[in-house]
Amino acid sequence: MIRHLLSGADLDADTATQILDTAAEMAAVSGREVKKLPALRGRTVVNLFYEDSTRTRISFEAAAKRLSADVINFSAKGSSVAKGESLKDTALTLQAMGADAVVVRHPASGAPHRLADWVDGSVVNAGDGTHEHPTQALLDAYTMRSRLGRLAGLSVAVVGDVLHSRVARSNVLLLSTLGAKVTLVGPPTLIPLDIAAALAPGTDVCYDLDAVLPSADVVMMLRVQRERMGDSYFPSAREYARRYGLDGSRMARLPEHAIVMHPGPMNRGMEITPEVADSPRSTIVEQVANGVSVRMAVLYLLLGGNNR
Numbered sequence: 001m002i003r004h005l006l007s008g009a010d011l012d013a014d015t016a017t018q019i020l021d022t023a024a025e026m027a028a029v030s031g032r033e034v035k036k037l038p039a040l041r042g043r044t045v046v047n048l049f050y051e052d053s054t055r056t057r058i059s060f061e062a063a064a065k066r067l068s069a070d071v072i073n074f075s076a077k078g079s080s081v082a083k084g085e086s087l088k089d090t091a092l093t094l095q096a097m098g099a100d101a102v103v104v105r106h107p108a109s110g111a112p113h114r115l116a117d118w119v120d121g122s123v124v125n126a127g128d129g130t131h132e133h134p135t136q137a138l139l140d141a142y143t144m145r146s147r148l149g150r151l152a153g154l155s156v157a158v159v160g161d162v163l164h165s166r167v168a169r170s171n172v173l174l175l176s177t178l179g180a181k182v183t184l185v186g187p188p189t190l191i192p193l194d195i196a197a198a199l200a201p202g203t204d205v206c207y208d209l210d211a212v213l214p215s216a217d218v219v220m221m222l223r224v225q226r227e228r229m230g231d232s233y234f235p236s237a238r239e240y241a242r243r244y245g246l247d248g249s250r251m252a253r254l255p256e257h258a259i260v261m262h263p264g265p266m267n268r269g270m271e272i273t274p275e276v277a278d279s280p281r282s283t284i285v286e287q288v289a290n291g292v293s294v295r296m297a298v299l300y301l302l303l304g305g306n307n308r
């Protein structure tokens with residue numbers, strides 16, 4: 001097993017499949033009345049969040065607690081980070097406290113990689129800037145596999161603000177490792193020119209959402225990340241929704257079995273309408289539930305699993 005999970009590229013097909021299979025076993029625990037396993041008793045997991053998060057932070061906390069680890073939640077607001085303490089000094093503090101795993105979210109792309117040089121424990125990237133979010137990709141893959149029965153050969157359209165999306169990057173890397181075919185869809189201003197080839201050869205780019213819908217098994221809508229952009233990437237929110245938003249009539253062009261995903265938080269009415277988000281094709285709530293099982297599997301395999 002790998003020591004850190006920093007990127008979707010850290011996972012080869014066997015390791016990724018092992019995580020997904022372990023997550024399926026963890027899901028069975030989450031269905032029990034007593035949702036706890038003793039696997040990580042005596043281990044310490046620190047959640048180090050320098051950026052806001054709802055789903056990811058709660059999900060990692062629930063995952064670590066269900067495995068009986070001690071959990072320390074450290075948010076940048078209200079800590080010495082607010083007084084200007086550097087990432088390195090924070091890392092040394094965590095090291096001194098004996099953290100076995102550090103789950104880190106940071107606005108700077110690459111911060112988890114630096115942290116991994118400074119601590120002895122495992123580092124899990126819970127989202128770094130516009131770079132990567134590998135556990136989101138794992139939970140997305142898990143959700144696709146459980147709804148559609150396979151990953152190899154699936155056509156997955158990843159739609160919208162690819163430029164600012166760490167979810168898109170990690171998904172392209174992981175899904176192509178697992179044999180799915182990814183097409184990035186969005187306005188040219190939001191799809192970096194060389195991204196497809198740079199991430200995974202075989203990834204396509206298309207600027208016309210309507211053209212990809214009839215053959216998609218999965219449509220993954222991305223949040224338009226307005227906090228990371230000025231308004232200049234497209235003329236107006238209305239225009240964006242008209243060309244790249246998923247509404248009921250577009251959804252009707254999908255094959256019958258196709259599913260609609262979104263990592264959250266949604267801009268309802270912009271990239272996705274409520275009619276679509278709340279439809280039976282939508283896996284948005286399932287994705288959140290699956291996130292706990294997948295993060296349990298990641299912590300279990302990195303920390304306790306089979307190598308220490």
Ligand code: ASP
Pocket residue numbers: 127133166167222223225263264265
């Ligand atoms: N929650 C995801 C992330 O943190 C997606 C998003 O914010 O749009 O990257």
